Amino acid sequence: MRFFIDTANLNEIKEAYELGVLDGVTTNPSLMAKEGIAGKDKVFSHYKAICNIVDDNVSAEVIAVDYAGIIKEGEELAEIDPKIVVKVPMIKDGIRAIKYFSEREIRTNCTLIFSAGQALLAAKAGATFVSPFVGRLDDISYDGMKLIEQIRIIFDNYGYPTQILAASIRHTIHLIKCAEIGADVATCPLSVITSLLKHPLTDSGLAKFLADHKSVNI
Numbered sequence: 001m002r003f004f005i006d007t008a009n010l011n012e013i014k015e016a017y018e019l020g021v022l023d024g025v026t027t028n029p030s031l032m033a034k035e036g037i038a039g040k041d042k043v044f045s046h047y048k049a050i051c052n053i054v055d056d057n058v059s060a061e062v063i064a065v066d067y068a069g070i071i072k073e074g075e076e077l078a079e080i081d082p083k084i085v086v087k088v089p090m091i092k093d094g095i096r097a098i099k100y101f102s103e104r105e106i107r108t109n110c111t112l113i114f115s116a117g118q119a120l121l122a123a124k125a126g127a128t129f130v131s132p133f134v135g136r137l138d139d140i141s142y143d144g145m146k147l148i149e150q151i152r153i154i155f156d157n158y159g160y161p162t163q164i165l166a167a168s169i170r171h172t173i174h175l176i177k178c179a180e181i182g183a184d185v186a187t188c189p190l191s192v193i194t195s196l197l198k199h200p201l202t203d204s205g206l207a208k209f210l211a212d213h214k215s216v217n218i
Contacts, residue, residue: 001179001183001186003185003186003187003188003193004023004026004057004165004185004186004188005025005188005189005190005193006025006027006169006187006189007189007190008031008032009034009035010050010053012189012190013025013054014053016193017053017054019194021193022054023055023056023057023185024056024057024059024085024187025057025059026059026087026109026165026167026187027047027050027059027060027087028061028087028111029061029063044076047060047077047080047081048080051083054083055083056083057083058081058084058085059084059086059109059129060077060080060086060087061087061088062074062077062088065089065093066093067096067097070093070094070097071101074101078101078106084107085109085128086101086106086109087108087111087131089110089111090111090112090113090114090118090121095110095121095125098110098127099125099126101126102125102126102127103126107128108127108129109127109128109130109131109165110122110125111131113131113132113147114133114136115147116150116154119132119154119162123155123160126162127162128162128163129162129164129165129185130163131166131167132147132151132167133167134147134148134166134168134169134178135169135174136168137168138170144174145177145181148164148166148178148181148183152181163185164182164184164185165183165184165185165186166178166183166185166186169189169192170192171195172192174188174192175188175192
């Protein structure tokens with residue numbers, strides 16, 4: 001399973017990369033705004049800065065919702081760096097655009113997936129990734145993990161190469177469940193990744209080891 005970090009914060013991306021487990025980055029307009037990044041030139045420069053940190057897989061989202069606009073923005077984003085994956089919304093023109101991009105070997109991430117049918121359409125159009133939003137489904141009392149299971153079964157049934165990129169991951173239980181089900185990628189905040197390090201028995205065990213070492217080396 002690969003780990004992507006869901007942020008536009010360069011320091012967080014660097015910290016995750018230096019940990020040695022980071023495989024990519026996902027961003028969106030909200031995350032860019034959170035970092036105070038506004039305007040096309042600044043946004044594109046920020047994407048390039050992210051690409052300079054990581055090895056691959058930087059999802060950059062289009063703003064347009066019409067076919068021509070998605071194509072124009074997507075091609076511009078793809079020109080920033082070979083590591084860019086064009087992030088396209090799950091809408092009719094988005095699916096059309098994904099087909100266009102796939103025929104030109106431009107990688108895509110179909111975002112805002114909330115049903116197995118949507119994931120199936122994106123896969124048939126040639127999406128590189130589909131992003132089902134686990135946490136947001138949980139928010140409306142639907143089991144987000146059930147969606148991951150459905151998509152996994154469908155993709156395996158027909159051999160779709162499209163990868164399941166589990167998004168809106170809120171905590172470590174989400175992350176572990178996605179790994180158990182077989183999601184190809186999970187994207188989440190840095191805090192979720194670092195939370196995997198923690199266990200009270202690890203802390204108490206280390207404390208005992210250090211205390212024992214000190215007692216015989218006085």
